[in-house]
Amino acid sequence: MLAYIIRRMGQSALVLLIVGLVAFSMFRFVGDPIDNMLGQERTAEDIERLREQLGLDQPFAVQYFRFLEGAVQGNFGVSYRQGRPVSEILLERAPATLELAAVSGILAIVFGIALGVFTAIRRNGFTANFIMSASLIGVSLPTFLIGILLIYIFSVELGWLPSFGRGETVDIGGWSTGFLTESGLKALILPAITLGLYQMTLIMRLVRSEMLEVLRQDYIRFARARGLKDRAINFRHALKNTMVPVITVIGLQLGAIIAFAIITETVFQWPGVGLLFINAIQFVDIPVMAAYLMLISVMFVGINLIVDILYFFIDPRLRVDRAGGH
């Protein structure tokens, strides 16, 4: 057990190191940050001085090593664009992204499961077929288009909801929340739908197919034969057995919601870490790009690690196999 976890963690660390190395080897193709940092009046000496000061004259492997050295001590360097420590900026931006991700995640799970169950039970009904067809939109339309469409309908044409920003926020011990004000809650609606729509349709379709599978099982027939009520069969027996694969997918999609908030945040000018990352790419803000990519990979690697460990508890075969290596 312990050996398995240690081995898994070792592999995770290796993945992180490789992600970082690939990221740093790519940065020089993004462009030269010096150009954005100095005005058009700069001289050749200014460029030279700054390049040396930032260590950009070093090969990328050296730059990467320096980044790792700092990162291990919790120092991600200084943003080239904002001139502030990256860790401070990330902490300031994290609440916006996490709140958005949480609301989208909850929307996706609640509506995804509810609609999935509904379409499975009434699988030949008109409403269910309509929902199934409509869900194709969620799967196939790109996020930015959904965002722009929602803005067009609800902000420009109807004028009900704001088209950008977070509204008023309240600061609670360094965590800025939009949950406590009316404008903050209103501002959450469109981005949360945009971000969660794909996950919602994914969960819905998964729940539906799993549910249809389970409803065909013998124990459901026996339950019916016992004369149990439909509600008890559908929700107590069928849905419960549907949830195992669904929970796995939800766990993995949670990471995706945070990581892919980039597009939604750009469309809605949502001041989270995704927007920060887009800004960083345009400005070639290497410290911010590096820190963001590492954080996202830590998150994905962490989620995978937890899932792996959970499998270890769920699937007894893994325990038998451990002597043979994995």
Place this chain on the structure above:
Amino acid sequence: MKPISALTVAAVLMTTAAPLSAETLRWARAGDALTLDPHSQNEGPTHTIRHQMYEPLIIRDVTGAFEPALATDWAPSESDPNVWVFNLREGVTFHDGAAFTAEDVVFSFERAKQPNSDMKELIGSITEVRAVDDYTVEIVTDGPNPILPSNLTNLFIMDKDWTEANNTVDVQDFEGGEITFATTNANGTGPYVLQSREPDVRTVMVRNEDYWGIDQFPMDVTEIVYTPIQNAATRVAAMLSGEVDFLQDMPVQDIERVNAADGLTVKQAPQNRVIFFGMNMGAEDIEADNIDGANPLADVRVRRAMSMAINRDAIQQVVMRGQSQPAGMIAPPFVNGWTAEMDAESTTDVEGAKELLADAGYPDGFSIRLDCPNDRYINDEGICQAAVGMLGQIGITVNLDAKPKAQHFPLITDGNTDFYMLGWGVPTYDSEYVFNFLVHGRESDIGTWNGTGYDNDELDAMIKSLASNTDLEARNADIASIWRVVQDEQLYIPIHHQVLNWGMSERVGIEVDPEDQPKVKYFTMN
């Protein structure tokens, strides 16, 4: 020294107590100020935010003309040609109540000359600033400097005592990630007082009821809420849905849409930026073409033929949707030295271009790579694509290589491109600035953006002498003759002047400023 929060609270109380109704200006553009420190980061949007809270000695009004700000009048000293005398405005106070005096001016100039300051190049000719009395300042330069005032319009004045008390005498070390009190707080003499600021999210300013010019300027806006909105479609949607009153960085394709909407209007004016192509004529042979052992661009006939192949009216109508002015010289209108005649010198003549090319020994043309940015100027990549087709008509096969600005500009400054697009603005409103960067031969501190390889010692000497020529008539004659050489040598292929568009609700009254620097004190609200 009172903390800024108490001040802003006081300011809010004052605005709410004012008899005039509260008018909030909700203002959006693509980017945010990088810092509030007045002498760090010489960058457009950063200056825009500072201009609401801080003031220089002189500002430019909406037409680009000088207007007295903290100085009431200025003139070169009669006794010493190296000295400018500035008379300062009396009775001005900073937001914290401290009086503005000559001491603050001397201090601010010294601060702006520190190594970490981004403004030091602009005032590089200044050797000393001295206070003659409380309201007179003398600025000494290293030689006669006839255009000194035009270098001071973004040089903001801080309060010496406030700066010292808050430990921000040194300019923030931006690259080193230093944050000082002055990067997040502001104490200027300007018409608006900082109330709150979250970088990249929202900046709120309220009217300074003690502003010296409160009766002189409209100052209808009592509160400014500034929000950067990066995505162009969202920015326009915010304007259409009425969540924004004033919009900069208006996408060209949405102008009609906004103009057609009820209660919204788009105003435009020529921008202080000209777009052109540069050609590497200095090299013996260039890499980006298919001619070995020779550089076709070295022949002025080839350069002229290329310029004649470009149909600027077509670019204006098709690529820019009318939002540009075809250009014949690489200086924006209203810059000293610009003439309507030279700006009309670009002609389109495909047959003539073919003949010139044949005369130069390239009857079948040649092929060359064009480097072009795709995220810097309005429809930059589209302009290059149009140019590819137009040059193809005279037999020049152009391979377009469009990339983000962060990759494009180093090509020019490092001399790694033979045919490139560049745009240029002239903050000093004088041709000397254009010559220094684009015409003078490339050295470490001059000609830094001249990627043409053009080097003419005689012309360089003439350009250098402009800096200290106080006889304005003779100086203007020199400028005209330098332009003549630039035009005759076809040093660059001018394309057009960009047009600036500001979207606004019909309640907002303001004319477009060619520098893209809205100053809210000029705004009226109906």
